[in-house]
Every structure is written in structure tokens, then in C-alpha cells.
Amino acid sequence: MKKNIEFLRLAYLGGPNIWTYRPVVEAWVDIGALEASPSNTIPGFYERLVAWLPGLIEHRCGVGERGGFLQRLREGTWPAHIMEHVAIELQNLAGIKVGFGKARSTSVTGIYKVAVRARNEQVARAALIAARDLVMAGIDDQPFDVAACVAQLRDLVDEHHLGPSTAAIVEAAAERRIPFIRLNSGNLVQLGYGRAQRRIWTAETDQTSAIAEGISSDKDLTKQLLKSCGVPVPEGEVVDSPQAAWDAAQDIGLPVVVKPSDGNHGRGVTLDLRERADIEAAYHFAERHGSEVLVERFIRGDEHRLLVVGGKVVAAARGETAWVTGDGQSTLLALVDAQINSDPRRGTTEAHPLNRLDIREDTAILNDLARQNLSPDAVPAKGQRVLIQRNGNVAFEVSEQVHPEVAALVSLAARVVGLDIAGVDVVAEDIGRPLHEQGGAVVEVNAGPGLLMHLKPSGGEAQPVGRAIVDHLIPEQQAAGRIPLVGVCGSCDGATITRLLAHLLRLSGRYTGAVCRDGLYLNGRRVDGGDCASFAAGQRLLINRSVEAAVLENGPAMILREGLAYDRCAVGIVTDADGLAALDEFYIQEAAQLANVLRTQIDVVLDDGAAVLNADDAQVLALAEYSDGEVLLYSAAPESAAIAAHCAQGGRAVVARAGQWQLLHGDAQLFAAPLPAAERLPLGVLLPAVAAAWSLDLPTELLAAGLDAFSSDNAQA
Known part of the structure; x- marks a missing residue:
């Protein structure tokens, strides 16, 4: 009889069940003739499995200590139990941290029930199926591409799992024993039940005003409102042509910033402009990213993002410009990959606090290089420093450095716009000093701010911004969002x-x-x-x-x-x-x-x-x-x-x-x-x-x- 593991049933148990309080994927498997082949009777199986998944050393299993599962593996255990641990480890490698799993025999010889924690149904299902394939490859002494398997699981994580910002809020809710229900395949989540519920969509909530969102997306209107309430903002005006942009820049005074009036995430923004040609080029760049173009006075200093939740500043991050240093041999393209993109904090997914730079495609970077008479294929002299990116690197934790007066102004800015959660961008040379002393200013107020820079900062301690949002929505004195x-x-x-x-x-x-x-x-x-x-x-x-x-x-x-x-x-x-x-x-x-x-x-x-x-x-x-x-x-x-x-x-x-x-x-x-x-x-x-x-x-x-x-x-x- 051919040895095989057959799935009889694969089901998602979405709530408390006979296994645990939390969702699991449960598989009923028939191991057939393998019932007579525990792991210690299969030559080389232990070595193959450990070589594929060295992280199994951390699995304690019933032994209760590090290496416990491997001990069971050496002594002899059955494929269903091994599948359980392999499915857990594959999920961990894919970036979803789980630890719970159980395998139990039934009254029918060879048929087992296997359950593993499912933070995401699709990922857990795929992990169990992959675990069966990996275990069979180990039993049959066949090759198995673990890296490709994990890559496929990571693709499922990217496609189906909550984004890191939403996940941080949900995890904070769970710590307070507030229940949650995912309402769509994206990041719309309900905290609490029935009448006591609140809803989030990443960092937007059911208290986030549509009017406030509309105001925040209109940069010129935002500035007018902030200025009327005493919040320092850069002087600026809306323009409708490259000539008008140059005229406005002369009126305001050089250097200036050119940006779309309704853009976000820094798209279409060009900083520190002094020449007419650069300003006109920046106008066309900004025009492609918004409905109107805004020319503003350039504020010296670093960009800072302050997160306001319920009227309080709960986190702050500072940006840094990105530079490379020439070696006299390498192109700028190669230098960026070697000196900037090699940073493990950079990547293309939400799990990375810093973006990977593509200097052939990023128009803002190309514009800055052109102003330095350089291109991606240029070879800087040895020791020559080249500015690659002026903004977009806001990920250095500075929450403890924020001056109380700055915090008060930023909180006021969020209230003026009307946002319950806001990402307020401040340009200042020193966030620890009042803005009026250094000519600093609030340059933007953003709805639905990203949280990753505060959750995974490039420098400094992560901030509990998820908990701040949960406490804002469901204060401690309320009954954890529950109904009878x-x-x-x-x-x-x-x-x-x-x-x-x-x-x-x-x-x-x-x-x-x-x-x-x-x-x-x-x-x-x-x-x-x-x-x-x-x-x-x-x-x-x-x-x-x-x-x-x-x-x-x-x-x-x-x-x-x-x-x-x-x-x-x-x-x-x-x-x-x-x-x-x-x-x-x-x-x-x-x-x-x-x-x-x-x-x-x-x-x-x-x-x-x-x-x-x-x-x-x-x-x-x-x-x-x-x-x-x-x-x-x-x-x-x-x-x-x-x-x-x-x-x-x-x-x-x-x-x-x-x-x-x-x-x-x-x-x-x-x-x-x-x-x-x-x-x-x-x-x-x-x-x-x-x-x-x-x-x-x-x-x-x-x-x-x-x-x-x-x-x-x-x-x-």
C-alpha cells in the first residue's frame, strides 16, 4: 500500500471551539499505512526535516522546553503531529506569528484531527496543505523547496492579512479583551459588538468626519484655517501655470516648495527650489499628482510627522535626507542599491518602515538629480556626496523630544481641521524648541495617517499607537465594547x-x-x-x-x-x-x-x-x-x-x-x-x-x- 496523507476535511473554525478560544483551521487526515511508521523508523527523516526547518528547535511541544518537539521526533511520533508543527513553523516563516497547535487521534485507526491557530484563514489553510506536502517529501526522501513555499505563503499574507497598522490596532484591542470582527477582505474592522461597536479602516474611524477629510485633502484651505487660528504655516498660493508658479515664487521669496494642493504621502512635492527652470519643471510634476498646484515658502529643517489621536500627540517621527557617497567607479544606481536599498528596513511592502528607492522611476528623485546635473547612470567622484531624496524617510522616533508648545499647536491643527486621528507634518530644525523661535511651520494635516513609522521606527522605541487609538474609541471605563x-x-x-x-x-x-x-x-x-x-x-x-x-x-x-x-x-x-x-x-x-x-x-x-x-x-x-x-x-x-x-x-x-x-x-x-x-x-x-x-x-x-x-x-x- 502506498504511503500517503489524505485530507478528509479542512475547515475554518472562526470562533471559540473545542481546541482553543481563538480561530483555528482544523484538518481531518487519514495517514493510512503511515500509522505503522512513526518518525524514528524512517531513515534520514529527522535530518531532512531539521535541515528544511531549523526553527523547529524552538517548538516546545508537550515536553515544555526548547527542543521538545525535536525530542518527540527522535523518539518517534506520527505524521499528523508532525504536520501540526510544520504548519505552525511555515506560518511563522511567512510573517504570521502563531504558536498553538494540536493533533489528536480518533476512534478510527489512522485518522487524526489536526488544528493550528489561524490568524488568517487563507494562510493557515495553505500552510496545512504545504505541511502535508513537506512531511510527505521528507518521508519519501524527495526534494522540497521551502523558500518557494514560504514565498507563496507571504504572497497570501500580503493579499489577505490585515495591514500592519490595522493589525496593531486589533492587537491592542485584544489586549483589552475587546472583541473584533473583520468586515471585509481589506482593513475594515469592527471593534466590539452591536450597539457598543466602533469601526476602523486602518487609521480612520467611524468618528472621522468626511468634511474634515475633505478639508485635509485641500492643502490651501487647510492652511487658511490653520493660519486664522494662530497655527504657523508657510506662506503660499495656488497657481495655474508655470509662469504663475515663477511669479508666485518671486512674490513669496526664494527658495520655495511646489506641490499638489490635494496630494498625499509626499507625492508630487519638490523642495528647496531657487531657479526658474526648476520651479517650472516642478509645476508640471505637481500637476500630474493633483488637481491644483501650490507654491509655498520653503521651511528649513527636517520633516516631522506627529500623530494626533483624540486631541493628543501620541507619537512623533523625524525624517532624514538620503545621501550616497561616490567611489569613483560605481553609478548612482549601484550606489543607491549598495548604500541605501541594502538597509533591511527598506522594502516594497507595508512591513517595511522605509521605502525601497527606484531612482529610474521616482520623478522627485530624478528632478533632484537633474538639479545637481546628474543622472542615475552618472559616476560620482570618490568621496562626492550626492543628495538622493529630500523627504520620504520619516521613520526616526522622537516622541520624547517634542516641545509642549509644539504638541499644543499640532493638537490645535488637528482640531481645526476636525480630524479625530491626524498625521500632522511639521518642518523644524529642532522639534524640541517652539516653532516661532526657529521659523518652523505646520505644512500638512493628513487624514488616515500611516502608523508604520511609529510601530517600526528606523531608530528608537516603537510607540503604542494602536493602544492609543483603541483607548480613544473605547475608553477604559466603558465595558470593552460589549453588549449583554x-x-x-x-x-x-x-x-x-x-x-x-x-x-x-x-x-x-x-x-x-x-x-x-x-x-x-x-x-x-x-x-x-x-x-x-x-x-x-x-x-x-x-x-x-x-x-x-x-x-x-x-x-x-x-x-x-x-x-x-x-x-x-x-x-x-x-x-x-x-x-x-x-x-x-x-x-x-x-x-x-x-x-x-x-x-x-x-x-x-x-x-x-x-x-x-x-x-x-x-x-x-x-x-x-x-x-x-x-x-x-x-x-x-x-x-x-x-x-x-x-x-x-x-x-x-x-x-x-x-x-x-x-x-x-x-x-x-x-x-x-x-x-x-x-x-x-x-x-x-x-x-x-x-x-x-x-x-x-x-x-x-x-x-x-x-x-x-x-x-x-x-x-x-
């Missing part, structure tokens, strides 16, 4: 429990969304029929800006197939540990395995939340130890030992006794009301819903009235 969210897990009555609890939350005055097997509901109105107990339907609720509370049904099969639609919840309900037979397709065949699936719902309960558990089911009751929050029990048994023990320890419980539903806290009965008719509202629905509503502090009188008003007839929704 309840997850309902089990195989019995989950849809009706979901609808009843959503009904009670709606009566409390909250606009409430719900998804379950009966459909998708918004404030009591069914807007989508059919089975909506799914990841996609749950996400639809959570991106809805109207939703102030949400209830989501999560069956065990949905958790296994897709993962939960949310990261954490205020309340997690588990009703029963039935339905094992329905999970056979997932190789879940034992009660302990089902309990592990149900545990997923309890694992995600927030510290200040509650787990609501059926005390009449021993397997469900055993999940109490996994809750980070409070545990509320419910029981239909008149005399429940579990309820008695729980209340004796000061816990809360909801029970059905003597024809009443009762709220118990410790040794006290806090409330009691008559039970509705069982055919209208079974105890298996009423008790968990009441317990969850109680944990959310809904008034008891509202609960009683809400139960009387609820109809389990879905047709009335």
Missing part, C-alpha cells in the same frame, strides 16, 4: 429558550437580537426563517448597530463545525448532555467527548458573567468548575441535593416547587410566582431562561409578566 450576550447550548428546547430570553430582554427596554433553529429575530420580529443557529447568522447579529442585547443558540454540532460566533459572553447556558448519537460524524462517540464540546460554552463566560447549568444532569453540573464567572443552577426536581449544596455555599438557583418557580439565594427565597401551564411553557424552557435573565439583573416583576405574555408559537413572531 447569552449563549444557549444543548440539544433540548434551545430555540424556545433563546426566543423566551430574547423576549424578556426586549421587555427590559433593550433592542434584542436572537438566532436559533427557528430563525433570526430582531426585537421580536422574525426577519429570517429556517435554521439560523450558525456562525454566519450570529455574526449578522453582532455587526448590527441597533442590537443592544443578543441571545444565540449554539448546538454541539455547530460548535464542532464552525466554532462560536462570539469570543466571550455574559451568560452561558447548558441545558443537557444528550444528543451524542448525532455527533458520530465528528468522531464524537463518548460522553466525555460530548462534555468537552459543551464545555466550550462555559469556557467563554466572562469573569463578571454567569454560567447557567441544569443541576438535574450530572454531566452538565460537572461543567461548573470551568466557569470564570458565577454559577447559577436550575432544577425541576422538588428536592435536589445539588441545589441544596449550591445554596448552602451561598449560590443562586431557580427551582420549580409546589406549583411555583422560585428564586433562591443562599438560604433565602427571594421571589416566587405560579408556574404557567406546562404545555405552554415547559420547565426545561422556563427555568434556564429565568436563571439567565436573573443573572442579567432583570427585575423579578418583569420576569413574571414576561412569562405570562410569552407565546411559544413561532408563527406569532
Whole structure:
């Protein structure tokens, strides 16, 4: 029999799952005859694998120390486990840092489940497929081009992964346990859920005014507004011809700057112009990059970019001009590659803080070279210094050097334009001195500023600009962008429990969304029929800006197939540990395995939340130890030992006794009301819903009235 590894299933679990709290790609693989060939029985396999991927030395595996995985490899382990580690390492080499992975055998010999952390679905899928190919090449003693494989993965990262600026904001949100949802294939991301959400698009937010963006894109208008408010700006005027540009330059006084009035990222800008020919050439250059051309007084000094977030300067970077020194033999093209482009900080992607210079294509560089009577093919004399680029190198950290008066003026500039997040360009010889002392000025105010220069500066410490943006959008005192969210897990009555609890939350005055097997509901109105107990339907609720509370049904099969639609919840309900037979397709065949699936719902309960558990089911009751929050029990048994023990320890419980539903806290009965008719509202629905509503502090009188008003007839929704 030919030895091979076959994929039986490759799925993305987008939320908390049986493996971990975070998204994973899960593969079911059949290793066939390789079950009889652990790694220590394959000649040369260890050496080939380590030669291809020397970084595997850092994988601790179950041993818990550096080199742990390699120890397992020498002792003998199976291809599925090796695939797990190879997929992790390939992602790391591609620039996505991950560390989590697991491989587990199933009840069928030779079939394994492998899960690896997926910061990006497309990259993780490709990494697992590549891992299979690499492991098989190692087993068969065939060549494998690791460099080409990693290059392909990096292309996927560039195509599909969040950009570094957006990723920094998302990571800062995660540190504060703020959930996020990616809303498109680009950098549009939602922080928080429902009504509590905020949105970012790189460094623009849902507070970024369109009017302010329009002002910032009009450089002349920006200058007029800033000047009227006392912010120093360079004198300048809009011109409509090369002759007008020269006339304006004479009026303003040489030297001058010529640039497009609505350009960005320094495109079309030419600095320090003194000659008519240069000014007229610069006019044509600027005209190609904007709708109007602006001539301004040239300000001496270095360019600085100050990042303003919520009215405060949170980071600053200084620019430097780029020079080369001739050796009497090499062309400028060769000198730039050797002395400038060889810097590892330079590149063509967003991961590089400095751009690679292409002096044959960059018109601004060509213009500056022409002013020095040089071309890319010129050979400077030995020791001759040649200016290559005047701006575009703003990546040297100077946040601690900014003078308070400069910070105040820059903050004022952002407020005048109206931007909540702005990149303010300042030209000054010394950013540590007031601008008026040195003739410095604010030259631009930019919307949607890049963050990379602050995250990966060429010199100095990186600044926590992602955290500054998150704190601006969702202040610390707010509830981490969350709404009351309840997850309902089990195989019995989950849809009706979901609808009843959503009904009670709606009566409390909250606009409430719900998804379950009966459909998708918004404030009591069914807007989508059919089975909506799914990841996609749950996400639809959570991106809805109207939703102030949400209830989501999560069956065990949905958790296994897709993962939960949310990261954490205020309340997690588990009703029963039935339905094992329905999970056979997932190789879940034992009660302990089902309990592990149900545990997923309890694992995600927030510290200040509650787990609501059926005390009449021993397997469900055993999940109490996994809750980070409070545990509320419910029981239909008149005399429940579990309820008695729980209340004796000061816990809360909801029970059905003597024809009443009762709220118990410790040794006290806090409330009691008559039970509705069982055919209208079974105890298996009423008790968990009441317990969850109680944990959310809904008034008891509202609960009683809400139960009387609820109809389990879905047709009335």
C-alpha cells in the first residue's frame, strides 16, 4: 500500500471551539499505512526535516522546553503531529506569528484531527496543505523547496492579512479583551459588538468626519484655517501655470516648495527650489499628482510627522535626507542599491518602515538629480556626496523630544481641521524648541495617517499607537465594547429558550437580537426563517448597530463545525448532555467527548458573567468548575441535593416547587410566582431562561409578566 496523507476535511473554525478560544483551521487526515511508521523508523527523516526547518528547535511541544518537539521526533511520533508543527513553523516563516497547535487521534485507526491557530484563514489553510506536502517529501526522501513555499505563503499574507497598522490596532484591542470582527477582505474592522461597536479602516474611524477629510485633502484651505487660528504655516498660493508658479515664487521669496494642493504621502512635492527652470519643471510634476498646484515658502529643517489621536500627540517621527557617497567607479544606481536599498528596513511592502528607492522611476528623485546635473547612470567622484531624496524617510522616533508648545499647536491643527486621528507634518530644525523661535511651520494635516513609522521606527522605541487609538474609541471605563450576550447550548428546547430570553430582554427596554433553529429575530420580529443557529447568522447579529442585547443558540454540532460566533459572553447556558448519537460524524462517540464540546460554552463566560447549568444532569453540573464567572443552577426536581449544596455555599438557583418557580439565594427565597401551564411553557424552557435573565439583573416583576405574555408559537413572531 502506498504511503500517503489524505485530507478528509479542512475547515475554518472562526470562533471559540473545542481546541482553543481563538480561530483555528482544523484538518481531518487519514495517514493510512503511515500509522505503522512513526518518525524514528524512517531513515534520514529527522535530518531532512531539521535541515528544511531549523526553527523547529524552538517548538516546545508537550515536553515544555526548547527542543521538545525535536525530542518527540527522535523518539518517534506520527505524521499528523508532525504536520501540526510544520504548519505552525511555515506560518511563522511567512510573517504570521502563531504558536498553538494540536493533533489528536480518533476512534478510527489512522485518522487524526489536526488544528493550528489561524490568524488568517487563507494562510493557515495553505500552510496545512504545504505541511502535508513537506512531511510527505521528507518521508519519501524527495526534494522540497521551502523558500518557494514560504514565498507563496507571504504572497497570501500580503493579499489577505490585515495591514500592519490595522493589525496593531486589533492587537491592542485584544489586549483589552475587546472583541473584533473583520468586515471585509481589506482593513475594515469592527471593534466590539452591536450597539457598543466602533469601526476602523486602518487609521480612520467611524468618528472621522468626511468634511474634515475633505478639508485635509485641500492643502490651501487647510492652511487658511490653520493660519486664522494662530497655527504657523508657510506662506503660499495656488497657481495655474508655470509662469504663475515663477511669479508666485518671486512674490513669496526664494527658495520655495511646489506641490499638489490635494496630494498625499509626499507625492508630487519638490523642495528647496531657487531657479526658474526648476520651479517650472516642478509645476508640471505637481500637476500630474493633483488637481491644483501650490507654491509655498520653503521651511528649513527636517520633516516631522506627529500623530494626533483624540486631541493628543501620541507619537512623533523625524525624517532624514538620503545621501550616497561616490567611489569613483560605481553609478548612482549601484550606489543607491549598495548604500541605501541594502538597509533591511527598506522594502516594497507595508512591513517595511522605509521605502525601497527606484531612482529610474521616482520623478522627485530624478528632478533632484537633474538639479545637481546628474543622472542615475552618472559616476560620482570618490568621496562626492550626492543628495538622493529630500523627504520620504520619516521613520526616526522622537516622541520624547517634542516641545509642549509644539504638541499644543499640532493638537490645535488637528482640531481645526476636525480630524479625530491626524498625521500632522511639521518642518523644524529642532522639534524640541517652539516653532516661532526657529521659523518652523505646520505644512500638512493628513487624514488616515500611516502608523508604520511609529510601530517600526528606523531608530528608537516603537510607540503604542494602536493602544492609543483603541483607548480613544473605547475608553477604559466603558465595558470593552460589549453588549449583554447569552449563549444557549444543548440539544433540548434551545430555540424556545433563546426566543423566551430574547423576549424578556426586549421587555427590559433593550433592542434584542436572537438566532436559533427557528430563525433570526430582531426585537421580536422574525426577519429570517429556517435554521439560523450558525456562525454566519450570529455574526449578522453582532455587526448590527441597533442590537443592544443578543441571545444565540449554539448546538454541539455547530460548535464542532464552525466554532462560536462570539469570543466571550455574559451568560452561558447548558441545558443537557444528550444528543451524542448525532455527533458520530465528528468522531464524537463518548460522553466525555460530548462534555468537552459543551464545555466550550462555559469556557467563554466572562469573569463578571454567569454560567447557567441544569443541576438535574450530572454531566452538565460537572461543567461548573470551568466557569470564570458565577454559577447559577436550575432544577425541576422538588428536592435536589445539588441545589441544596449550591445554596448552602451561598449560590443562586431557580427551582420549580409546589406549583411555583422560585428564586433562591443562599438560604433565602427571594421571589416566587405560579408556574404557567406546562404545555405552554415547559420547565426545561422556563427555568434556564429565568436563571439567565436573573443573572442579567432583570427585575423579578418583569420576569413574571414576561412569562405570562410569552407565546411559544413561532408563527406569532
